[in-house]
Amino acid sequence: MSEGILQPDQPPELTGDSPDLFSKFDDLIAMRQGLLDTGIEDPFNLVMEKVLSPTRAICNGRETILLGTYNYMGMTFDPDVIEAGKQALADFGAGTTGSRVLNGxxxxxxxxxxxxxxxxxxxxxxxxxxxxxANLGIISTIAGKGDYVILDIDSHASIWDGCAMGNAEVVPFKHNDVEALEKRLKRIPAGAGKLVVLEGVYSMLGDVAPLKEMVRICKENGAMVLVDEAHSMGFIGEHGRGVCEDQGIIDDVDFIIGTFSKSVGTVGGFCVSNHPKFEIMRLVCRPYVFTASLPPSVVATAATSIRKLMHGSNKRAHLWENSRNLHAGLRELGFTLGTPEAQSAIIAVIMPDLEKGATMWEALLKEGLYVNLARPPATPANMTLLRCSLCAEHSEQEVATILTMFERAGKAVGII
Incomplete structure (x- = not known):
């Protein structure tokens, strides 16, 4: 034992002057326990005992249709992707044990x-x-103390955390409101660094941003633009490059952020850019410099998947067909949806409250269908949502079956 350092056998008891640091979570703990006390299975702790395909898994001993996995293009079981991962595992081992700037x-x-x-x-x-x-690193490195980040109020947690880490001034604006964005930009002090952060598709409601108008306003006001295309890369746009491509402004944005854990079908993140000084980010971006790199098998599967997505027009067309059919079918059944029409592979079904939402979630699971239960504060306007994420591998028959499951569960719970 080092001299002068107290190392008791038992930790000291908390006193009145030492508050429990978990106390801040008491309301959430009570809410979760209240749900579990009703007998509902924990919707945030589902275990998939075996994954059979991009659209099927064994959950609680039962074959279940997956409608909440973000596996938009169904690449997780692609034979070429799997083979690339196996070969890299054999050739390079299980991991790199190092950062990208060292041996990684x-x-x-x-x-x-x-x-x-x-x-x-x-x-x-x-x-x-x-x-x-990717969001944490790029945003915190580009926008620091004295700079301004202007962002949509419904931005993903990783965007908000990137702003906090960089210590920039944060200026939020009303969701997808072009006029509000312009007003915020015009209030930024002259000469200050400005970064506007937008998303192509917002993950909760599945709605698409009016990027064309927004990027034009950003450029008129001297702001750099970062667009997170996590939920649009792979299937939106002629070549699957996202909403930026679809709206014709991909060459006008400064940075595009994306992830491998959705359409690409593995794990990891990325940033692409045409900025001439971009390569310096490899030396100054702390979440990149001080993190072990992805295992060889993961980057091999990602590279193979990305190259196949370049030629995925047929899969993209089928995914859009699935999305439109499910959206129209749910609306005809009487469910309240997050968007007036299908805008992406995400379809949000709005629930009256958390208890009803959890009951409906469990009823669907018993039917053999898995969806995401999304709750406040992660959701906009304190809504409770059942979030459906379609896959290009869902068949026409599976979509019809999903609608039948929603109808039975919705009537049993009293939602429709």
């Missing part, structure tokens, strides 16, 4: 970044260990 850059990491540059037709690509880290 393998041939596969460069090949993955090459695939991203080709996919987006951009000069620079930088791969992170997660999509969360």
């Amino acid at each position: 850059t393998y041939q596969g990491h460069r090949e993955c970044e090459d695939a991203l540059r080709e996919f987006y037709a951009m000069d620079h690509a930088m791969v992170f260990s997660t999509g969360y880290q």
